[in-house]
Amino acid sequence: MRREPVGAVLVLGGGVSGMRAAVDLAEAGLRVYLVENRPWLGGRVAQLGYMFPTHDCVLCRGTSDHGYGCTRPSISPAFMDHNVHPNIEILTNTDLINLAGYAGDFTVTLRHRPTYVNAQRCINCGLCEGVCPVPLPSPFQVGMSARKAVYKMAPRALPDTYVVDKVPRCETCRRCETVCPTGAINLEEEEIERDLQVSAIILSLGYALSDPTEYEELGFGRFPNVIHSMQYERLASRSGPTEGVVMRPSDGKLPERIAWLQCVGSRDEKHPYCSSICCMYATKEAMLAKERTGNVHCQIFMMDERAFNKEFNAYYQQAQEEFGVEYTRCRISMVLEDPETHDLILRYPDEEGNFVEGRFDMVVLSVGALPPDGSRDLARLLGIELNPYGFCQTDKFAPLETSRPGIYVCGTFSSPKEIAETILDAAGAAGDVMRLLSDQVGERAFGREYPFLAEPGTLPPERDVDGEEPRIGVFVCRCYPSIAGIVDTDAVAEFAAGLPGVVHVETTDYACLEEGQALIKQTIEAQNLNRLVVAACSHRTHESLFQRIAREVGLNPYLVEVANIREHCAWSHMDDPRGATRTAKELVRLSVARAGLAEPVHRQAIEPTRGALVIGGGVSGMTAALNIADAGYDVMLVERQPGLGGNLQHIYYVVEGDNPQRLLRDLVNRVLGHQRIDVLTSSEVVSHEGSVGAFRSTVRTPGGEIPIEHGVTIVATGGQECRDEVYLLGQDERVVTSLDLEDIITHRPQQIENLKEVVFIQCVRPPGGVKYCSRTCCTNTMKNAARIKLLNPNCRVVVLYKDIITYGFREQYYTEARQRGVLFVRYDEEHMPQVRVDDEGELEVVAWEPSLKQEIVMHPGLLALSMAIQPSEGTERLAHILDVPLSSEGFFLESHLKMRPMDFAREGIFLCGMAHYPRFIEECITNAQAAAGRAITILATPKMYIGGVVSVVDQSKCVGCLTCVRTCPFDIPEVRYEDVGVGEIKGAAWIDPALCTGCGTCTGECPAKAIQLTAYRDDQILRLPLGAWGERVLS
């Protein structure tokens, strides 16, 4: 008997990729089990202090009130403990131990290992840690500091709870159990096994670090001042063991000379692939070192600098030019130590090529990425294939699917990659799953009416408090011993009772525990309270909880005020109970006053238009369109050319051997045959207005202009090979681009058979153009060079390059090309290759051979130029129409380089493919699915809510001065002629509540005070007793 499809998804691995995938699936209305084998979410990224190339600390980036974006556990609203999406169930300290069934109907068995602490009752007071006598090395700090047997990974963790790492001594000690004030610890807790029905599985297992002790000659483990890059990350992080001060392990001295050795555990015999991230993170680490201590000497020893993503090249330039980070091309084979000083000695060639010795205070080994621990066993258990390197095997044209239907993969488990690509993978895998579960998408979706998340239909109607005098109830949480151990909570309560508007005051033991919540709810009802003040802990962790409680008994959440008397008071003034009590009273006084001035805030519901506009009909556009249509929504696909396919039309083979033309035929047939997709070719978008859920556009078609309404927009306009006249391109027919060469090899192979020599020049860009890596050219050159050698083994093939960028598993094709006899000669800005036609009419290429230190002269029959890939024509115009920005390279610029690579800052518009940056077919597919998945989360929403805490213009006060227009960081205010301002004069400002992000910057700037931020109105701040304290508080 076949059971009904269950529609739940298991996400295995709770790092950034797992969290990202879980949030998107939950938003699309699917149920998610997020399973992590460690006690907390966060994975590797939780250990990083800063990200390249932005250096922002990312604690809030990408988040929004709408609850997606940044998925650092500690901070993301989507993953705040009391605000986790109701569709997500988080299962930490849990392993998958069995799998049965098939796609659409799997049964998984999970085993939960005990943490011995009930997360629901842990209040993070830390008493247990204080009494625990067992010190252990901290894995979060990579062993560089100690933790106790009962511990928390970091001050902010999710779930926000301590756990016990039980050791034999715990059996007899049990002090933590006794001291815990809420009885949260139970050392008898047992393992639990549980079966779940799920329809699909996403693997987001992350990666392991390669082991630097494998390379004995580099001294790791033998010399104290040789550390690996993850240790360096922790040392440089403000939450690290030394609070961000990098010190030499041997003597605590601040290092003056630091060396980074690249490719440790990458690009060698044992690990023949490139780990893709190390060049950039080493650059970041060196820049951070320079930022902190300007005179430190930072030197990076590398083979190639692989800066192959958006803004990376500019970052690399900045490291050299502005920061003075030195790059030396050399793979260090041996590290020596001076046993007296523990300084380290390296031998490397200087600029002239002569070997010199350098002394360093510290050596950092840039370790690579390995398949995650335990992945072999897990692969066997799941019945999925691994590739020869031990990472998950995927298909070039189905990059997010494993070999077993219904099981998907994302992040570094399929290949080493940086955060932005991991996020793309995760959103893409979620998008792929939405297509599989199209009949379930939207089932459990709901809009965000309130600042917290609640199951739809579970809340009672809201009570109307309009016109009522404030009846404020104050609850002072004792949170013993965290608060009441320092602050005299009774005195605070007594003080609160005398404040205006307060009708009820109570102290409670733990406001956040079930008992406390019940008490607050009952009291609100019994006392008919219309405002609530909870003096407890931080807004960050608990505001949404108290807002929800109030709403559950009919109070608008904005009538709730939290006074943070724990983090901002008791915990910060532990040695001054008198002062702490005074502060607590004052904070309560401010909160009571704010509550008295509070008013309900409502958001306006709109129903999104359930259709998507996809601009661009190449591989990205078609993939995105199909994904959305398969999930059950209508798509309008607009393509400027007469036919679909874009650049894919000119790609005949790929280095991996798959057939791109088959992919093309397949995509075009499916798009044209899909009942939910309308295709408009030879057409262009000429206008685009409105906001997320309610866009209106005009498309110019050969048959005239047509208006369309759509809820989301996807930009997939692609890129193009630059064809500017450089190196005789367009003047001499022997000079071709790499696409031309592919065409020759495919259609006129006899031309290759007669050649004696072919020269490739890499990194060719138009004069004066912005420098960036076009990412695909090196691999394309490998594929073409290999074909030439295949057709004509005697042909000499020479590649003139700057850096060979065959990242990830593409490294093997570089190795193969060298094995086939392709010659590689490096050039740099000072020694650019020269191309001319000599007197005999032959093509002449002159290049400088750096190791021989002499010029070499070649007379190739064909010169292939790897031309830069540029944004496609009209990108600037389209950016203007859509009102979205462009990057320094001229590609579309997303909302955040790392955390939101497929979203524009303007909500509801998404980006994919080469319109974002040059990339391979499989990357375009992933990216397109990511954009589609994000789009579906909006299309699946039953109601969208706009407004809330946004800026509102009182037009009767507006003088139309344009200050807000100039001030807004997002260009949202406009002065509309049809609106009437002060003195009945035409032209007043208007702020679209659907677009406003609610920062309040315009309110601070408006000279007429015509703009007010809801819930933060001027009078709601200025009428607070801001300076009046001091009297009566200490009595």
Place this chain on the structure above:
Amino acid sequence: MADSFEPKIVAFLCNWCAYTGADLAGTSRIQYPPNVRIIRLMCSGSVDSTYVLKPLLDGADGVLIGGCHPGDCHYQSGNYKARRRVVALKEILKSAGYDEDRVWLRWISASEGQLFAQTVTEMTNAIKEKGPNPMRQKWAV
């Protein structure tokens, strides 16, 4: 008695960085004097000049504005607007004969609990040295 003078400092902190940094100071149990009252705003860019003047006239001894580091503002550039405004305000305070050093603008990230505590400590000490804010009396005609 200069010793018994307890400065009253109002701190307007942005929700994303400075407020969270203050939180981390607490979670990490970093101690600072109990002289600051924190008011949370969405962004330092929304701090109107009147938000700074009102407390000073009402009797506060100092105003601290905490935002994200340049480039880190959750709303991209709110903190730059705050900086511009505070500079102008300080000029005005100075030309009106008041001590502009009672208003501090500081960048504190969400991971800088230590920096928050240190800032409050420094500010409290600095204001203790200055003594009570004279503005209130001058205005209370």
